[in-house]
Amino acid sequence: MDLVARLKLSVPLIQAPMAGTSTPGMAAAVSNAGALGSIAVGTLTPQAAARDIAQVRAATDRAFNVNLFVHAPPGTDPAREAAWLDALRPLFTAFGAQPPIALETIYPTFSGNAEMLSTLVDLAPPVISFHFGLPDAGAVAALKSAGCVLLATATSPDEALLAKEAGIDALVAQGWEAGGHRGMFDPTAPDDRLGTMALTRLLVSRSGMPVIAAGGIMDGHGIRAALDLGAIAAQLGTAFVACPESSADEAYRTALAGVAAQHTTMLDAISGRPARCLANRFTTFADTASLPPVAAYPRAYHAGKALNAVAKAAGEGGFGAQWAGQGAPLSRPVPAADLVALLAEELAASR
Known part of the structure; x- marks a missing residue:
């Protein structure tokens, strides 16, 4: 799948979904600037998730991402x-x-959350991403039938293999450098703490899936490095925290x-x-x-x-x-659209 072309991105960049920090306004600004904006709904009720999705749709006609937490119920x-x-x-x-x-x-977790699944199938956001694990086969099938592109965080080759077997469309290779929650499927398991560079290259060379590099990337030069490793795009989160829309x-x-x-x-x-x-x-x-x-x-x-x-x-x-x-x-405290433009300029200059 040529994910960048399918989503009509002019910049191979995803603004990371940061629960409690990213907003519908930020996601729309990023998407309108040619990248993929994201909102995080893992901490929200289905009703609040629907509200935020509607706010993004009201502000952009471009693709955007909705992120969910798929942790084991505590x-x-x-x-x-x-x-x-x-x-x-x-x-x-x-x-x-x-x-x-x-x-x-x-x-709650998205795992087994029938009400949230029904809401997402009905609303069919262009992209849905998963953190901490993977939903069951029925949920994956329902979301794909609704036309959603599915992404999943992987912190290791083993997690990448599970994502591939589950029918996920692309991997977010989250390196040890990344801010926010580590996306390990099992936080009690040994963690090899693979850095973004090593993990991205491993997944590109071995998974047979499109890979999005995430962790420690803050400028266009970092995006270029990710692309040179074979990634189709880079996901940046910390870079957007200082934006006024956050x-x-x-x-x-x-x-x-x-x-x-x-x-x-x-x-x-x-x-x-x-x-x-x-x-x-x-x-x-x-x-x-x-x-x-x-x-x-x-x-x-x-x-x-x-x-x-x-x-x-x-x-x-x-x-x-x-x-x-x-x-x-x-970090650079500029509006989200300006940051996307700046990142695109740096990326172009780094060829």
Whole structure:
């Protein structure tokens, strides 16, 4: 499949779907500029997902991507969750608050979510992408019958093979450098931590599928490197966080523009799954010796979001999920359409 031609992209670029940061306005601006804009609906209800898809469609007649989380449903572990809440208690106390009495599963997985599947089949967005795993064969068949192009994150050749066998159309090769949540299908399995360059080349040479490189890419030169490795496009997320269309708060933007951008770290303490974040007060806490095991994803995120809320109310922005990749110091705070144009210029100049 010539995915770039099918989607009528003039720039081989995907704006990464960043839950809590990307917006319908950003996705539409990126798509209108000739790349593929994305929204993330993995944390939303089907009704909210339909609302966001409608907002994108109202602002562009070009292709866009809708992203979903396909993680294993979390079990409850009362003892582990209580220990994790106790570990967080001093942080809450410092802001005159208490942690949640008990953790909750704050959003469901797409796996087995019949209502979300029905909504997506009815609305048939041009592209749908999956993170953390793959939906079942019935969901894949239904979405493809609706005309959707399907993408899936792969962090290893084994995950790429599973995606190919499932009928996915193209792979997003997520390197260790990438910001945000690591897309491993099984976060408890050994992780070879393959970098974007090595992973992209492995998947291009061995998977027999179109590959989109993701992780640490911030400019047109990085996109050119991905294309030279055989990728059909590059996916950039951190590059778009500072755009005015993103929903990043002021603390996130300030951290991204400062020294914290030079010290990203992978941690599971915020949400319960490994994710790369700017250095902040939560990453410092995560380095504390003898912390108990983090509660499961996304139940741990219930506590992480609650802590961020009470900290922000007290004027402290350093406990947020400030996801960013290793290329964060190259961030440029310009409107999304201008950034796409700039990336295209850099790509053309790098031939």
